[in-house]
Amino acid sequence: MVVNASLAQDACVSEREVVIEEISRYDDQPEDQVHELFAASLMPSHPLGLPVIGHRGTVSGFDHDAASRFHQRHYTSGNIVVAASGAVDHQEVVDMVSKQLTFPEGPRTERVHATPVGASSLSVITKDTEQAHIVMGVTGLPARHEDRFVLAALDGVLGGGMASRLFQEIREKRGLAYAVYSYHSHYQDTGDFAVYAGTRPDNAAQVIGLINTEVDRLVNDGATADELDRVRESIKGHMILGLESTRSRMTRLGKVEVTGGELLSLDDIIERLDSITLDDLHRVAQQILTTDRTLAVIAPFAEDAVAHLM
Numbered sequence: 054m055v056v057n058a059s060l061a062q063d064a065c066v067s068e069r070e071v072v073i074e075e076i077s078r079y080d081d082q083p084e085d086q087v088h089e090l091f092a093a094s095l096m097p098s099h100p101l102g103l104p105v106i107g108h109r110g111t112v113s114g115f116d117h118d119a120a121s122r123f124h125q126r127h128y129t130s131g132n133i134v135v136a137a138s139g140a141v142d143h144q145e146v147v148d149m150v151s152k153q154l155t156f157p158e159g160p161r162t163e164r165v166h167a168t169p170v171g172a173s174s175l176s177v178i179t180k181d182t183e184q185a186h187i188v189m190g191v192t193g194l195p196a197r198h199e200d201r202f203v204l205a206a207l208d209g210v211l212g213g214g215m216a217s218r219l220f221q222e223i224r225e226k227r228g229l230a231y232a233v234y235s236y237h238s239h240y241q242d243t244g245d246f247a248v249y250a251g252t253r254p255d256n257a258a259q260v261i262g263l264i265n266t267e268v269d270r271l272v273n274d275g276a277t278a279d280e281l282d283r284v285r286e287s288i289k290g291h292m293i294l295g296l297e298s299t300r301s302r303m304t305r306l307g308k309v310e311v312t313g314g315e316l317l318s319l320d321d322i323i324e325r326l327d328s329i330t331l332d333d334l335h336r337v338a339q340q341i342l343t344t345d346r347t348l349a350v351i352a353p354f355a356e357d358a359v360a361h362l363m
């Protein structure tokens with residue numbers, strides 16, 4: 054399938070129609086669509102701002118010739134990474150791959166690194182939805198940045214789980230949202246850090262205000278020792294449980310190799326986490342969360358309903 058795919062025209066046409074249907078379904082899922090709207094607003098001139106699934110116009114041009122050109126251009130020896138985990142013998146895997154995966158020789162496709170410049174922006178899609186779907190965020194850190202573990206801990210304090218500040222303030226104390234959380238992503242040349250909340254449209258302005266308040270409080274006052282200890286142990290626990298899955302181990306190996314990341318042992322990661330201090334959290338919060346914020350909203354109201362909150 055990888056080396057000798059026929060990429061037959063009828064199969065390409067069929068798959069093209071499936072993807073176009075997926076785009077239509079995606080448009081009917083605002084809780085997912087709002088994250089793409091946020092990425093497009095945060096990084097409008099960067100490839101990461103483009104929708105992963107594509108546009109109807111570009112997908113409509115997918116056929117045998119387009120697929121074949123892509124295959125010939127990218128499926129070369131320099132671009133292929135094979136990752137394996139479980140009860141495998143390294144040399145046996147190497148021998149099997151060398152025999153079965155014979156690609157044309159070629160260097161790795163050059164990746165152009167371009168760090169997007171964040172700017173304050175507001176994007177609203179007015180749609181007849183039951184909830185207002187909100188994502189607010191900023192540019193984050195690239196995959197090899199030395200503060201990436203600090204950012205993960207900061208994420209946990211702000212919106213990672215039921216004990217986080219956003220969950221407690223917005224859901225538990227005020228009952229304004231069922232789903233509210235923060236998240237971060239690391240890429241080769243950049244990253245993002247964002248907060249999501251889904252709430253009734255008439256509560257949207259209040260929820261956005263509370264998100265801003267909690268972010269500013271973290272920037273100004275930092276975190277507490279109890280919060281840092283809780284988040285640090287939570288990250289360790291999730292990481293150790295994740296390594297119980299051979300699929301997770303395989304994916305981790307492949308992702309690190311593809312992105313040029315740093316493959317650390319479990320002990321190395323725990324050491325990095327244990328070395329995080331409250332001063333580190335405060336420093337990274339002031340570095341990341343004081344930059345211009347991007348707000349993306351899908352809701353049954355116009356942009357002017359929340360523009361004053363930027």
